[in-house]
Amino acid sequence: MTLAILEHTGLNIQTPEHPPMGGACGDEGTLHPGETPSPVIHTENLNLWFGEAHILQNICMAIKRNRVTALIGPSGCGKSTLLRCFNRMNDLIDHTKITGEVRYDQENIYAPATDVVLLRKKIGMVFQKPNPFPKTVYENVAYGPRVHGIREKRELDRIVEKSLKDAALWEEVRDRLYQSAMGLSGGQQQRLCIARTLAVGPDVILMDEPCSALDPIATAKIENLIEGLKQRYTVVIVTHNMQQAARVSDDTGFMYLGKLVEFGPTKQIFEHPEEVLTENYITGRFG
Amino acid sequence: MRMAISGIQTRMATPALRRIREQVIASVWFICAIFAIIAVCFILGYLLLNGYPTFLQINLWDFLFGQQWNPTGSSPEYGIFPLIIGTLLVMAGAMAIAVPLGIASAIFMSELAGPRLRTVIKPAIELLAGIPSVVYGFFGLVVLTNWIRISFDIPTGETWLAGSVLLAIMALPTIISVSEDAINAVPREYKEGSLATGATGWQTISRVIIPSALSGITAAVILGIGRAIGETMAVLMVTGNAAVIPHPIWNIVSPIRTLTATLGIETGEVPIGSLHYHALFGIAVILLLITLAINLSATIILGRIRSAQTGGAVKKQRLADETRVKIRHLLSYCLIGMVLLLVAIAAGILPCLILLIGGAAAALIWKRISPKMMQKIAYTLLFAAVGTVIVVLAILLIDIIVKGLPVLSWEFISGYPSNLGREGGIFPAIIGTIYLVVGAILIALPLGIGATIYLSEYTREGWVTKTIRTGVDLLNGTPSIVFGLFGFAFLVIFIGFGVSLLTGWIVLALMILPTIIRTSEEALKSIPHAMREGSLALGASKWQTIRKVVLPAAVPGIITGTILSIGRAAGETAPIMFTAVVFTSRFLPDSIFEPVMALPYYLYILSTSVPGAQQNAYGTALVLLITVTLFYGAAVLIRIRYQKSSRW
Numbered sequence: 061m062t063l064a065i066l067e068h069t070g071l072n073i074q075t076p077e078h079p080p081m082g083g084a085c086g087d088e089g090t091l092h093p094g095e096t097p098s099p100v101i102h103t104e105n106l107n108l109w110f111g112e113a114h115i116l117q118n119i120c121m122a123i124k125r126n127r128v129t130a131l132i133g134p135s136g137c138g139k140s141t142l143l144r145c146f147n148r149m150n151d152l153i154d155h156t157k158i159t160g161e162v163r164y165d166q167e168n169i170y171a172p173a174t175d176v177v178l179l180r181k182k183i184g185m186v187f188q189k190p191n192p193f194p195k196t197v198y199e200n201v202a203y204g205p206r207v208h209g210i211r212e213k214r215e216l217d218r219i220v221e222k223s224l225k226d227a228a229l230w231e232e233v234r235d236r237l238y239q240s241a242m243g244l245s246g247g248q249q250q251r252l253c254i255a256r257t258l259a260v261g262p263d264v265i266l267m268d269e270p271c272s273a274l275d276p277i278a279t280a281k282i283e284n285l286i287e288g289l290k291q292r293y294t295v296v297i298v299t300h301n302m303q304q305a306a307r308v309s310d311d312t313g314f315m316y317l318g319k320l321v322e323f324g325p326t327k328q329i330f331e332h333p334e335e336v337l338t339e340n341y342i343t344g345r346f347g
Numbered sequence: 348m349r350m351a352i353s354g355i356q357t358r359m360a361t362p363a364l365r366r367i368r369e370q371v372i373a374s375v376w377f378i379c380a381i382f383a384i385i386a387v388c389f390i391l392g393y394l395l396l397n398g399y400p401t402f403l404q405i406n407l408w409d410f411l412f413g414q415q416w417n418p419t420g421s422s423p424e425y426g427i428f429p430l431i432i433g434t435l436l437v438m439a440g441a442m443a444i445a446v447p448l449g450i451a452s453a454i455f456m457s458e459l460a461g462p463r464l465r466t467v468i469k470p471a472i473e474l475l476a477g478i479p480s481v482v483y484g485f486f487g488l489v490v491l492t493n494w495i496r497i498s499f500d501i502p503t504g505e506t507w508l509a510g511s512v513l514l515a516i517m518a519l520p521t522i523i524s525v526s527e528d529a530i531n532a533v534p535r536e537y538k539e540g541s542l543a544t545g546a547t548g549w550q551t552i553s554r555v556i557i558p559s560a561l562s563g564i565t566a567a568v569i570l571g572i573g574r575a576i577g578e579t580m581a582v583l584m585v586t587g588n589a590a591v592i593p594h595p596i597w598n599i600v601s602p603i604r605t606l607t608a609t610l611g612i613e614t615g616e617v618p619i620g621s622l623h624y625h626a627l628f629g630i631a632v633i634l635l636l637i638t639l640a641i642n643l644s645a646t647i648i649l650g651r652i653r654s655a656q657t658g659g660a661v662k663k664q665r666l667a668d669e670t671r672v673k674i675r676h677l678l679s680y681c682l683i684g685m686v687l688l689l690v691a692i693a694a695g696i697l698p699c700l701i702l703l704i705g706g707a708a709a710a711l712i713w714k715r716i717s718p719k720m721m722q723k724i725a726y727t728l729l730f731a732a733v734g735t736v737i738v739v740l741a742i743l744l745i746d747i748i749v750k751g752l753p754v755l756s757w758e759f760i761s762g763y764p765s766n767l768g769r770e771g772g773i774f775p776a777i778i779g780t781i782y783l784v785v786g787a788i789l790i791a792l793p794l795g796i797g798a799t800i801y802l803s804e805y806t807r808e809g810w811v812t813k814t815i816r817t818g819v820d821l822l823n824g825t826p827s828i829v830f831g832l833f834g835f836a837f838l839v840i841f842i843g844f845g846v847s848l849l850t851g852w853i854v855l856a857l858m859i860l861p862t863i864i865r866t867s868e869e870a871l872k873s874i875p876h877a878m879r880e881g882s883l884a885l886g887a888s889k890w891q892t893i894r895k896v897v898l899p900a901a902v903p904g905i906i907t908g909t910i911l912s913i914g915r916a917a918g919e920t921a922p923i924m925f926t927a928v929v930f931t932s933r934f935l936p937d938s939i940f941e942p943v944m945a946l947p948y949y950l951y952i953l954s955t956s957v958p959g960a961q962q963n964a965y966g967t968a969l970v971l972l973i974t975v976t977l978f979y980g981a982a983v984l985i986r987i988r989y990q991k992s993s994r995w
Binding site for chain 1: 462534536537538539540541542543544545546547550554555558559672718719
C-alpha cells in the first residue's frame with residue numbers, strides 16, 4: 061500500500077479547464093506590464109468551498125513585493141481564508157475544495173508538484189492569537205531553523221538574536237531566553253511569533269489579524285514593526301480595523317461576501333474608492 | 348431589592364433558601380469525594396492490620412529477599428523475592444512491546460488517519476479494552492502458549508514471554524486512548540504555527556505535538572503499567588506459575604510467577620488466620636507499595652512537566668546550556684558502552700562488534716536523511732505499528748468467533764450447565780454477570796460523578812483536592828486481586844455477607860470508582876471556563892450552572908469513563924472469584940445475599956480445571972465478548988448522539 065493515504069489532507073484540488081462562471085479576472089488588481097514593483101503572489105480566479113459553502117469567489121489580485129498589503133472587510137467575508145490560501149494552511153481543514161490558481165513567483169502553488177513545506181518556509185504566517193509553543197523563548201525561535209537542518213549552536217544563537225532584534229523583542233527577553241514562552245505577555249508572545257517566522261528567513265509574511273488579541277500599546281509596537289519589516293519582506297495583513305489598514309498598508313483589498321470588491325493603493329481606496337460598497341464600508345455605513 | 352423584571356424574580360427562590368440549597372448540594376459532593384479517601388484508608392489499614400502478624404514470625408528481610416516461596420511444604424518458606432522479580436519482569440516485557448506500539452497507534456489515529464479511518468479504528472481499540480482479561484487468558488492458554496511452545500521448541504509454552512505478550516495487548520488500549528486524548532488536546536495553533544514555519548508533518552509531530560502532549564502520554568504509559576502490574580487472571584493462566592527467577596535473567600521462555608497470580612491461586616484455599624493467610628496479606632501490601640511507588644513517580648513527573656509548560660514557576664537553570672548538552676552526550680555514551688558490554692558478556696565479542704559498526708553506520712546515515720525521507724520512514728513505522736495492533740485484534744477475534752460460533756445455540760444461551768460445564772448452557776452466568784455490572788455501576792456512578800463535581804467545580808487546588816486525588820489515584824492503581832482479597836477477608840468473612848451478590852457489587856464498585864472519577868474529571872476540565880462564566884454572568888447559581896451548562900457538555904466524556912468501567916466490571920474475575928461467584932449453579936439468586944454465576948469466572952474454571960470442556964469454553968468466551976461488546980456498543984452510540992447534539 062502506498063503512503064499516499066497517510067498524507068491525508070482532505071483537499072481536493074481541481075484545475076479548471078474553463079474559467080468558472082462569473083467571468084475571468086477584470087482589470088482591477090491584475091498587474092499591468094511595466095508597472096513596478098513586481099508581484100510576488102498572484103491569484104487568478106481563485107474559488108474555494110468549505111463543503112457546500114462557497115467562501116471565496118473568483119478572487120483575482122496581485123500582491124506586490126516589499127509592500128504591505130491589507131485585506132479588510134466585515135467578519136466572515138473570507139479575508140482570513142484568502143490569506144490562508146497563500147501558504148496552503150487551508151489544506152488542514154477537511155472538505156476543502158479549491159479551483160483557480162495562486163501563483164507565487166510565477167509557480168502555481170496548488171500544482172500537484174508543489175512542495176508545501178518549502179512553500180511555507182518561504183511564506184511565513186503569524187496567527188490571530190499568539191501561539192508560541194510551550195517551550196522556552198529560545199527554543200521557539202530556534203524551532204524553524206532546527207527543522208530546516210541547522211544544528212550548530214553558534215549559528216542558532218545568531219539567528220535567534222537577530223530574529224528577536226528584528227521583531228523588537230530582544231531587549232525585553234534577553235535575560236529570559238531559557239524561560240517558558242508561555243510566561244510572556246500577549247504582545248510579547250505575538251512578537252515572539254513574528255520572530256519565529258522571521259527566523260526561517262521567509263520572503264512573504266502573512267498576518268492574520270495579528271493585533272486583534274492585543275491592547276493598543278502592544279498593537280502600536282506591532283504596527284511599527286510591520287513598517288520596518290517591509291524593507292526586506294512582503295507583508296500581507298488581514299485586519300478588521302480600518303484605521304490599522306490605513307496606517308500600515310500600502311495597498312488595500314476590500315472583500316465582501318467572498319468577493320474582492322476593490323483592490324488598489326491604500327490612499328486611493330480610502331480617499332476615492334471606485335465602488336459604492338467600498339465607500340459605504342469605509343465610511344462606516346455598514347460592517 | 349426590587350427589580351424591574353418582576354416576572355423573573357417571583358419564580359426564583361428566596362436568597363436564604365437558595366443559599367441553603369447550594370450549600371447542601373456542595374456538601375453532598377464533598378461527602379462523595381471524601382468517600383474515596385475513606386475507602387482507600389480503610390482498605391490500606393485493613394490489609395496492613397492483617398499483614399502485620401506475618402512480620403512477627405518472619406523477618407522482613409527474609410520475607411522480601413527469601414529465595415523460596417513454598418507456604419504449603421512440610422517446612423513452609425515465605426520468601427517472595429522470585430514473585431517480585433517475576434512481577435517486574437512480566438511488566439517490563441509487556442511495556443517494551445506496548446509502549447512503542449501504543450504511542451505509535453495514538454499518533455497515527457490523531458494525526459494521520461482520516462476521519463473515516465478513525466471512526467473504524469477507534470471503536471476497535473475500545474473493543475480491545477473491553478475484552479475481559481480472562482478471555483485474553485483463555486486465548487493465551489489455547490493459542491499463544493502453543494505457538495510459543497512450537498516456535499521455541501520447548502516443553503511448555505506457559506512462560507514469561509506469553510505473559511508479557513498478553514499483558515502488552517491488554518495495556519495497549521489504555522495507552523492508546525489516553526495518549527490519543529493527550530495529542531488531540533494539543534492546541535491546533537501549535538500545529539499551525541509549526542507548519543507555517545515550513546516544518547514537515549513529522550517534524551511537527553515529533554518536535555511540537557509530542558512534547559506538548561508529553562504529560563498526557565506519560566500518564567498513559569503509567570496507567571498502562573498500572574494495568575499490567577495489577578493484572579491477575581491472564582498472567583495466572585499463561586505464565587506457568589513456577590516461583591523461580593529465570594535463569595539466565597533474560598530467559599524469556601522461562602516460567603514465572605507474579606505477586607498477583609500468587610494471590611489469585613492461594614487466597615481461596617488458605618486456612619483463615621494461619622501464617623500463610625497473613626503472608627498473603629503481606630504480599631498484597633507489597634503489591635500496593637509497588638503500585639504506590641509507580642503512581643507517586645508518575646505524579647511527580649506529571650507535576651514537573653506541567654510547571655515547565657505553564658512557566659509559572661520561574662526556575663533558574665542550574666547549568667549553562669552547553670554544559671547540559673555535554674552531560675547529556677556523556678550519559679548517552681555511557682549507556683551505549685553499557686549495552687555493548689552486556690552484549691559482549693552475553694553473546695561474545697563478534698556480535699558486539701557487529702552491533703557497534705551497525706550502530707555507527709546507522710547514526711551516520713541518520714544525520715544525512717532529509718526531513719522528507721525521515722517523514723516517510725516514520726510514517727511507515729507508525730503504519731506498521733497500527734497494522735500490528737489491528738492484526739493481533741483480528742487474530743484473537745477470528746479465533747474465538749470461528750471456534751465459538753458452532754457452540755452457540757438457543758439451548759446454550761438459555762440452558763443450565765451440566766456435567767461440570769462440559770454440557771448444557773450458561774444462562775445463569777449471563778444473568779449473574781448482568782446483575783453484577785448493573786449493581787456496581789449504580790453504586791459507583793453517582794458516587795464517582797459526585798466526587799468529580801466536588802473536585803473540579805467546588806474547590807480550589809489545595810491540600811484537600813490533592814489528598815482526594817492521591818486517594819483516587821491510589822485506588823486506581825490498586826490491583827483488582829487486592830480488592831478481591833479485601834472483599835474476601837473483610838466483607839465475606841468479617842462482616843459476614845458471605846460469598847454474595849452484594850459483596851460483589853461493593854467490591855466491583857470500589858474497583859471502578861477511580862476510573863469514573865478520573866475520566867469524568869477530564870471531561871469537566873475540558874469545558875471552557877468561558878461557558879461557566881457566561882452562565883454565572885446571567886445570574887445562574889453555581890449548581891444551576893453545573894447542572895445546565897457544565898454537565899450536559901461533559902456527558903460524552905463521562906460516558907466514555909463509564910464505558911471503560913463497564914468493560915472492566917463485566918470482565919473482571921479476580922475481585923469476584925472469592926467474593927461473589929460460584930462455578931455452577933442450577934438456580935438464579937433469590938436475594939442479594941446469594942452467590943451468582945458469572946461468565947468470566949465460569950470461563951476461567953472451564954479452561955483451567957475442566958478437561959474436555961474446550962468447546963463450551965469457546966462458546967462462553969464468545970458470549971462474554973458479545974455481552975461486553977453490546978454494553979460498549981450501546982454506550983458508544985449514546986456518546987455519538989451526544990457529540991452530535993452538543994458541539995462547541
